[in-house]
Amino acid sequence: MRLNRLKRLLVGKPLPTAQARHERLGKASGLAIFASDPLSSNAYATEEILHVLILAGAAAMVYSLPIAAAIAALILIVISSYRQTIRAYPRGGGAYIVSKDNLGVFPSLVAGAALLTDYVLTVAVSVAAGIAALTSAAPALAPYRVVLCLAAVIGITVANLRGVRESGRVFATPTYLFVLSILGMVGYGLLGLALGWWPEAAPESPPPVLEGVGLFLILRAFAAGCTALTGIEAVSDGVPAFRPPEAHNARVVMGWLGAMTVSMFLGITYLAADLGVAPTAGETVVSQIARRVFGGGFFYYEIQVVTMLILLLAANTAFADFPRLSFFMARDRFMPRQFRSEGDRLVFSNGILILTGLAIVLLVAFHGDTHALLPLYAVGVFISFTLSQSGMVRRWLRLREEGWWWRVAFSAVGAAATALVMVTLAVTKFADGAWIVVTLIPTLVGMFLAIRRHYDRVALQLSLEDFEPPPAITHTVLVLVGDLHRGVVWALQYARSLSPAARAVYVDTERERTRRLEDRWRKWGVDVPLVVLDSPYRSLLGPLLGYIDHLQRQGGPDHFITIVLPEFIPARWWQHVLHNQTALLIKGALLFRRNIVVADVPYHLKH
C-alpha cells in the first residue's frame, strides 16, 4: 500500500485506456521530442573530428571543414531517404520494420539488435555529454560526474513513466532555445570575425598535404564526426506518436531537423576552425567557442545550460524509442512478452526500466566519459541506416510505383554511403570499443531467435487444434497436517466440501507425538480419516512424495491430487519468522510435479 502511494506520487494517477488517443504530438512538440537527439549531436560531433585531426598536429585541423561538408552531405542523403520511408510506412517505419518487410527476418533482427544497443548508448552518451557541458562551465562539479549522470538518468526515467504528452510539454522550450542559441552564437561569431572583433587563428604553417596527414587519419576523423547522424532515425520510428495526419507531420519535422542540424554542424565546425579552438580535457569545444564569442558572460552560461538540457532531451528520445521497438519485437515474439504490456500511465514501463538499468551500467562502467563511450555508439546507427535503405531499394524495385527509378537511385546512394561509413567505423574504432558492439549484436540476434523458438514451441504445445479434452478428471483430496488446531479443523471442513472422500495425511517423526495426535483426532477430526506415514529419517517430504507417487500410479493420467495445506497467517509480518516454513518447502517440492494442485487454506490470527 505504501509502495503504491510512492508510485502514484512519482508517476501520477492511472490513466484509463480511453485517453490513449489524446496522448499525441503536434509538429512543434514532436520536433522537441524526436529531433532533440540528432540536434544535440552537434554538442560533440565537431569535437570528435578535431580530437582525431589534432593527432597530426594543429595545422591538420583545417581538414575539419571538408570533412564536415562531407558529413553534412551524408546527413542530407539520409534525411531524404528517411522522408521517403515515412511516406511508405505511415504506421512507423524504423529500420526493424523496413528490414523485416523488405529484406527478411534475419536482417530485421540485426537492425533490431543494432537499434536497441544504440538507444542504450544514446542515453549514456547524451547524459555524459550533458554533464560535460555542465562541468565545463562549473569545473567544481567535475568530481561528481558519475553521480550527476545517474541523477539525470533517474530524473528522465520518472518523467517518462508519467507519460509521453507531459514529456513533450516539459521539454519543448529548451530544444528551441538550443537551436536559437547555437545559431545565434554562430551568426554573432561570424559577424565578429568579419568585422575583426576577435583575432582569427593565424595560419602559422601551410596545411600539410594529404599524404602527410594520411588517408586513414582522415577516415577516422570522418568516422568520428559521423556521430552527428545519430538519432536521425528516431522520427521515422515514432510516426504513430504524431497527431494525424501522422506521416505528413513526421515528414515536415524530418525536413526541419535536416536544415537545422546541417547549419548548426557546419557553423560550429567553421567557427572552431577559424577561432583555432583545439579539444582539451576539461572543457568541451562548444564551451570554448562560446567563451571566446561571448567572453564568459550571461550568454556563455545560457549556451552551456541549454546544451545540457538538449542533451538530456536526447537521452529522453531513447526513452520513447527503446520501449516502442521492444514492443514491436515482442509483438513478433522475438523479445519477452513483458515488453508488450502498457503500464497504467499508458507507457511501456518495462522497456523504460530496462533501458534505465542498462544505461546506468554503461555510465558507471565508463565513468560517465563521453570520449570513452562514443566509439561504441555510431556503428549500430549505421548498421540500421544501411539495412533500412537497402530495404527501401528492394521495396521500390518490387513495387515500381511512379518515379521508382529516381527513388531507387536515391536510396541506393544512401545505402552505399552508409554501408561504407559503417565499415569505416567498425574498422577505425574497433579497438577503442566498437568491438563490444560488433560482438554484442550477433549475441542479441541469437537471443531473439531462441526466444522466438521458445514461444513457437509453447504455442504449439498449448494449441487447441486436435486437442481432445480429458473426458473426466478424477481426484483425491489430501489434507497435510502436522498438528490439530482450529486452522486444521477449518481446512478439514474445506477439504470435505471439495470431496467427501478427503483424507488427512500425517508424517510420523516421533512415535509419542503421533499417538497424542491420534487421540485428539478421535475427538476433533470431523470424521476425516487420518493416514499416518512412517518416516525413519524424520524427513517430511520423502514419505509424502512416496505416498503421492503411489496414489498417482493407481489413479492414471487423468487423476489429480489436491494437497490442502492448513496455514495460519500471523497478524504481523515478523511473526512469520517464528513458525516453520514447512508449507513453503512442500509447495516448492510439489510445484514441478504433474497433476498436483496445492491449495493453501489460510487461518488468520488476530494478534
Next chain:
Amino acid sequence: MRLNRLKRLLVGKPLPTAQARHERLGKASGLAIFASDPLSSNAYATEEILHVLILAGAAAMVYSLPIAAAIAALILIVISSYRQTIRAYPRGGGAYIVSKDNLGVFPSLVAGAALLTDYVLTVAVSVAAGIAALTSAAPALAPYRVVLCLAAVIGITVANLRGVRESGRVFATPTYLFVLSILGMVGYGLLGLALGWWPEAAPESPPPVLEGVGLFLILRAFAAGCTALTGIEAVSDGVPAFRPPEAHNARVVMGWLGAMTVSMFLGITYLAADLGVAPTAGETVVSQIARRVFGGGFFYYEIQVVTMLILLLAANTAFADFPRLSFFMARDRFMPRQFRSEGDRLVFSNGILILTGLAIVLLVAFHGDTHALLPLYAVGVFISFTLSQSGMVRRWLRLREEGWWWRVAFSAVGAAATALVMVTLAVTKFADGAWIVVTLIPTLVGMFLAIRRHYDRVALQLSLEDFEPPPAITHTVLVLVGDLHRGVVWALQYARSLSPAARAVYVDTERERTRRLEDRWRKWGVDVPLVVLDSPYRSLLGPLLGYIDHLQRQGGPDHFITIVLPEFIPARWWQHVLHNQTALLIKGALLFRRNIVVADVPYHLKH
C-alpha cells in the same frame, strides 16, 4: 537435486532416528569435546594478565603469580560447585535450567542470554587465538588472519553438521597432545630453570609496592585472567551427551579437567614470570615461552600446532552447546521453534548455522583480533556462573538433603566469588567492549519474552477448547483465465470436478481480445460459464478483488472462494523469465485475504 548431492557430500547420508542413542560420548572423548574449551583458555589467559600488568612497568609482572593463584582457587571452587550441579541435574544442568528450576523465569532468561552470547564469543575468540598461534609460528600468514579465521569456522561447521560422534573421534588426539605438550613444556622448563640451563629473568628492580601498582590495575589483571574459567560450564550443559551412567561420567570428566587446567595455568604463568616473558604484538606469550624452552625446533612447532588445534576444538565445543541451549529455550517457547527440529544427521542444524553466521560477523567486525574480542567474552560467563550457583544455594535450602549445610556453604562461596568477579569484569572492561554484552543481554531477554508471548497467543487462538467447528462450508470455484489454451481447458476440467457450479473469470483490458476469447470459448470452454469483468485502467487485480469482495459479502462468514489458476510450467527454469508473472502477483495479493484458497493447476510443457 544437485544441491542435495552437495549436502550429502558435505554432511553425509541421513541417519535414522533409531541410531540416536548410539551417538554418545565416553569419558575420554567427552573430555576431548567438552574440556577443550576451558583447557584451551590457557593459550591466552596468562597473556591477558601480563597485558594489564605491563602498564605499570615490567617489575609489576611479579604480581602475576598471586593473581594466578587466586584464579586457580576460583577455578577449583567453580568446578566443585558444578560437580554438585551435575549430580542434581543428570539430564543436563546448564545455568539456564538450574536458574529456571530454582530462581524463576526471569533469571533463567538472563542466564540463557548470557550463555548464548558467550557461545558465539567462544567461537570467535578461540578461532582468533588459534590463528594467532599459527601466525606466531609463521608470521608470513599474518596478513591473511581474517580469511584463515573464516576458513576455520566453516570447517568446524561442516564437521558439526555431520554429527557429534564423528567430532569426538576426529578431535580426541589433539586435546590430549595439548595437555601433554604444555605440561611437558612446563616440566622441562622448570627442570631447565632448576639446573640453570637458561638464565632466569634478573629482578632488575624490587617489585613495586601495592599502592604503587594500584588496586584497580590488580583487579583489571585479575579480571583479564578470569578468561581462564570460560567454558567450564560446558560439561554440565552436555550431560545427556555422555554414555550412561551420564552423571557419573560427566563428574569424572569435570574433575580431570579441573586438575589439568589449574596445573597448566599455574605452570605457564610461573614460567612466563621466571623467564621474564612480556606480551608483544606479533607473537603470543605461549609461543615465546616455547621458543625459549625448546629453542625454535620441532617441539616448538608442535606446541604451536597443537595449541591451534585445541583452540579450534574449543570453538567446536560451542557448536555442541549453542544448539543444545537453543533447543531447551525453544522447547520452552522463548526461541523460534525452528531450533527444536533435528536435521537428518541427528544434529540441530539451525542452531549450528546461526552460530556460524554470528561468529563470522564478530570475526570480521573485530578483524580476528583476540585482544579486541576478549573484553566482550567473560562477563556473560560470570553472569551464568553466578545465577547457576545462586540457584544451587536455593535448591539446597529447599530440599535439605543430607549434608545440605556444607553444600550451601560451598555454593554460596562460589556464588559470592563469581558475583564479585562479574561486577569487576563489567566495570573494568566496560569501555573496552563489555558494554556491548551488557546492553545486548537485556535486549535478548526482551526478545525471548516477546517470542513467548507470541506463541502463547497463537496457541490460545488455535486451541480447540470451546471451539465449534463451522457447521458446513459453502464455496465458489473461480477459474481465473487470461487466454484459452490446453492448460486452461485442463484447469476448467479440474474446476468442474471440484464444483459443478465453477465459473471462469476474465478481466477485459482490450475489447478486441475479449471478443476473440468469447468466440473461442463457445467452442472450447467445456461448458464452464465465462464472467467478463471490465477494467478501464487495464489493471488485473482491481476488478478481480472487487468481484471477490462482492461474492464474499453474499456468501457470509463460512463461504470459501477457491481461485483456480491455470499455470503452464516451462521445461527449463530460464524460460520462466519469458512469461508474465501474473500468477505470482495474484497469489501475493490474495495471500492475506480471509476464506480465499488459491489453487495452481500446473500444465507441464515438454520443451
